Amino acid sequence: MELDIYQVDAFAEEVFSGNPAAVIPLFEWLSDGLMQRIAQECGQSETAFFVRRGEYFELRWFTPDYEIDLCGHATLASAHVLYEFLDYTDPVVVFETKSGRLFVDRENGLYSMDFPAWSVRPIQVTERVAQALGARPDELFMGERDMMAVFGSEEQVRALKPDFRLVSKLDGLCMICTAPGLDHDFVSRTFVAITGLPEDPVTGSAHCTLVPFWAERLGKSALRARQVSARGGVLICENLGSRVKIAGHAVTFMKGTITL
Template identity: 80%
Template structure:
């Protein structure tokens, strides 16, 4: 069995930046074990698989260790593969996922994704979290999946040196760290060692919490964001109430074939 594979740098306008994702188009679903093994072999933060079902596509995402319920950069990468390599020409791509239907359109080189806005509530800043991050945030919030630590300024976020062993033990799947930006409305970093990704380069799903938070705090619905990882990535964001719109670019790094 031969499977096409594309590696795409998402939220990037040049290769070697943004967040790399593998994308594998399928005619029918493989077994969960096989898809998990492929994701482990790819050893990227996410491998996306999709199958066409009439007018929409079923889409699933796998880290090297497990399947996840939402991944922004691999969704963007999947839309890029459809438009750039598989002759898809409809105005909007509709993906059916574990997080419901997701819509992606393309305009002027940017892919715009319609994602759910995730609710969150404030919790106490604990010594456990401060020790894990190596710095004490001003505020701490808990969503249905991730924890979000808010710092006073961009430098604090950029200079974080987390203890990933301790980060893996705090509540939630991941920790989002964020602060007001100097050149952007806000900056962030995203730590998730629990799924073998110590720091994710650019994380669309994190902005399902970040955008509602910063939209309310800054009193504006349209925002620009920068994820301040080593690779870095820019996102254009819009708060739509119970939804968020996330836009970014993508570049194909590699096309290949998996031989099984």
């Protein structure tokens, strides 16, 4: 069996930046075990698989360790593959996923994703969190999936040197660290110790939490964000109430064939 594979840098305007994802189009689903082994072999934070079902596409995402319920950068990368390599011409791509229907459109090379908005509730800043992050945040929140630590400045977020062993013991899938930005409305970093890839370069799904939070705090619906990981990436966001728009560019790093 041979399968086409693409590696795409999402939320990037040039290669070696943004967040890389592997994308594998399928005619029919492979077994879960085989897709998991392919994701392990690819070694990216997420490998996306999709199957066309008439006017929409079923989409699933696998980390090297397990299947995940929502991934922004691999969704953007999947849309990029459809438009750039598979002759897709409709104005919107509809993906059916574990998080419901997701919509992606493209205009002037910018991919815009329609994702759910996630709320947060304040929780106490604990010594456990401070030790895990190597710094004490000003505020701490628990979201619908992730924990979020808020700092006073971009410099503090950039300077974080977390203990990933301790981060892996915190609640939530991801630990999002965020602050007001110097040249952007807000900045963030996302730590996901349980995936074996301690820091996610650019995390679209984290912005399901970040965008509603900063929209309310800053009193504006249109936001420009930057994830300040080593690779880095810019996200153009909009708060729509129960939904958020998360937009960015994508570039192809590699295309090839998997032989099974």
